Amino acid sequence: MLSTRGLENTLPLVSQQTIVVIGRESVGKSQLISSLTRLAAGETNFRGSTVTVEQYRSADAIYIDTPGIFRQSDTDTTRRALEALQLGDTVLLVVQATQLDEDLAEMLPLVQSRQGVVAVTFWDKVQPGEAAIEAIEKLSTDAGVPFITVDARQVTDGIRTRVNASLNAPGVFRKSALSVRAGWRIEPKAGWLEHRVMGPVLAIALLLVPALATIFGANRLADVLNPIVAAWINPLIASVNATWPSWTRVVLTAEQGQFGYGLLNMGPFLLVWALPAVLLFAVILGAYKASGIVERINVALHPLVRPLGLSGRDVVRVVMGFGCNVPAVISTRACSGCSRGPAISAIAFGAACSYQLPATLAVLSAAAVSTGGSAVLLSIGFLSYLLVTTLVYLRLTAPKVASSPLNVLMNSRRPFMQWPAPSALWREARGTLKQFFLQAMPIFVLICVVASVLARCGVLDFCSSVLGPVVAIFNLPAESALPVVLASVRKDGIFLFAAENGLAFPMTTVQVLTGVYLAGVLFPCLVTALTIARETSWRSTGMLLLRQALFAIGFTLILAWGGRLLL
Ligand SMILES: Nc1nc2c(ncn2[C@@H]2O[C@H](COP(=O)(O)OP(=O)(O)OP(=O)(O)O)[C@@H](O)[C@H]2O)c(=O)[nH]1
Ligand SMILES: [Mg+2]
Known part of the structure; x- marks a missing residue:
């Protein structure tokens, strides 16, 4: 898993830091790490696909990929992710743009008073515009940490530089619940299934x-x-x-x-x-x-x-x-x-x-x-x-x-359908x-x-x-x-x-x-x-x-x- 490929043209991280990447299931954690480090990570479109804590080393950072956190349930993977949260210096909290308020409400209590950055994935599903950008800025100010919006499948050198710059100067998650909200929620279209x-x-x-x-x-x-x-x-x-x-x-x-x-x-x-x-x-x-x-x-x-x-x-x-x-x-x-x-x-x-x-x-x-x-x-x-x-x-x-x-057992929401990448x-x-x-x-x-x-x-x-x-x-x-x-x-x-x-x-x-x-x-x-x-x-x-x-x-x-x- 050791590799130093691909990060030459982008702003490097100041010293080798350990970044623990956490978030709910299927929000794009593995995909984001894969795109940031240009290493193949196991990202697939079903919930709970990462089941072990894995390390990805790039030239100047160690990314720790964790299984998705499912707080309403007692999964072994959630326990592993919560344990791994203690491993890193900096937290990269991954939240999905389409269910932003829900993800933040669920995850912020877990990272309160840690230093970190928020990556808002699935940005490609959000109508671009000033209102959306303004909402993200407000959330960032309220949370006390930088927010970066990305399509985790297509991370350009510019975005990589922004992510690294933010990880070099992370904020501190100062609240467990925000007072402002993005106010949108985007559901995948229903189909035959x-x-x-x-x-x-x-x-x-x-x-x-x-x-x-x-x-x-x-x-x-x-x-x-x-x-x-x-x-x-x-x-x-x-x-x-x-x-x-x-x-x-x-x-x-x-x-x-x-x-x-x-x-x-x-x-x-x-x-x-x-x-x-x-x-x-x-x-x-x-x-x-x-x-x-x-x-x-x-x-x-x-x-x-x-x-x-x-x-x-x-x-x-x-x-x-x-x-x-x-x-x-x-x-x-x-x-x-x-x-x-x-x-x-x-x-x-x-x-x-x-x-x-x-x-x-x-x-x-x-x-x-x-x-x-x-x-x-x-x-x-x-x-x-x-x-x-x-x-x-x-x-x-x-x-x-x-x-x-009487035991309803947990079930997931439907995901966005995507063409499988070769x-x-x-x-x-x-x-x-x-x-x-x-x-x-x-x-x-x-x-x-x-x-x-x-x-x-x-x-x-x-x-x-x-x-x-x-x-x-x-x-x-x-x-x-x-x-x-x-x-x-x-x-x-x-x-x-x-x-x-x-x-x-x-x-x-x-x-x-x-x-x-x-x-x-x-x-x-x-x-x-x-x-x-x-x-x-x-x-x-x-x-x-x-x-x-x-x-x-x-x-x-x-x-x-x-x-x-x-x-
Ligand atoms: N459209 C879109 N799809 C994305 C984005 N990020 C991830 N995906 C897709 O979402 C699916 C889930 O991504 P993963 O990286 O496996 O998600 P994860 O958070 O690691 O999931 P678990 O390990 O199961 O918790 C994959 O099919 C990705 O290609 C994004 O920003 N936009
Ligand atoms: Mg994963």
Whole structure:
């Protein structure tokens, strides 16, 4: 994060000072820091997007970006922001021009008697004119600190100089409540999502788009990529088997019965299925977050998710879980205390991450090939069952206080819609690629190597024979024990249900659905479980895992035996 780029032409700060940037949610704190320092900061258009206190160093200042403060609620992020307030010499209070009086009334008591400056963002939404400028001057005089009006997305050198000059000579916030007011309030226009009946329907449809587009896109891409990757990898496998030392075969091309566990057998699955799906989902969700659609979806869905113990603003976090559960769980810091538990449960149980989903789809299309069914129908059947069981799970497990109709839980106001900047999409894609190659790939390689070595030593046969009777209660063949166990470490363990040209072992359609469902929901992956423990406590994580496993077993039994009767 260290950088000294870009500030040469502007008035520098006199000495390196620490500036703590605070304000309510989504007022443009991260965006402003990014524009002032010319460093990429994580700014997206949904409330509570910054969940950690982060430092940005420029040549002459350290900016401390804080999560948005939500004073009516007990969010963990608000606590972190209030603690960070003590860190800086100078406070840069960010308030949104469109709701100026409200922001000042809410924030001034927190900064009283500190030295600082006020940045009024979203100035582009205010009718320019002398009256507006005069109102700002009056507020500045009354508050005792400089006010600077900006469009935080377009900070010119002139504005940068003004901000630095003000930070060099800050005032002191002398009042906790001002005696003058700006007197205006500008609301974002209502759209289709705000329609009383159509709104929630559209919101649900929009929520399904990323998942469906990912399924469709990943299926199509896999059709194109599969032959290319196979043409490249099959001769390599043949050459390894024919000429390479035997120990390399254990790791690279090991086979168990019909099925290759080796790295070269399994690797293409990851590239053909997981990578495109992960990327596609990240870019779509990135566009949703940056445009503000996701926040409007949250507002529209608020009444519908209330009986599940969630507030509308938690929905985006569950949806983020379809990318990767880990950042989604961390982002629940911005949930209120009583809905955080249900939000984490929903992510751990129902948010099929971008590794689980493609792995599941790959297995379902392998099943479709083997049984002559339709991969799309199977995928829709799987997703529907996952959705329904997640809703039942939440409804039955949400604490009474969270789902009580008397507890309205906080919800946000609708944001201004914006065109997503290409840089925001690129940031999502880059972050996802980095995560894929640096975190997911090494663990996937490890899973393959461990599985190959275990297969070689006969441990897999042994496990299958021990766990075989256990999975038999779900009407599953003994071989399915391994993918289920490995999926509890990483969700792409589900890939082990599939082989190069179909299923790894014979299964009926219902058995395939049962297998991928059980492997998907029995436990969250290991990294998610550890993250939940770090964010909450070991004890409550233990309880959550146990509860999830029990519900998963119940739902799987219904699917296994009910499905057998129906299909
Ligand atoms: N039109 C306009 N949009 C802005 C302005 N400042 C920020 N935005 C947009 O508002 C959205 C929220 O900005 P962020 O910088 O993430 O806000 P934040 O205060 O850091 O939000 P949290 O971290 O969630 O509290 C982004 O989509 C920004 O591009 C502004 O001055 N004008
Ligand atoms: Mg932020």
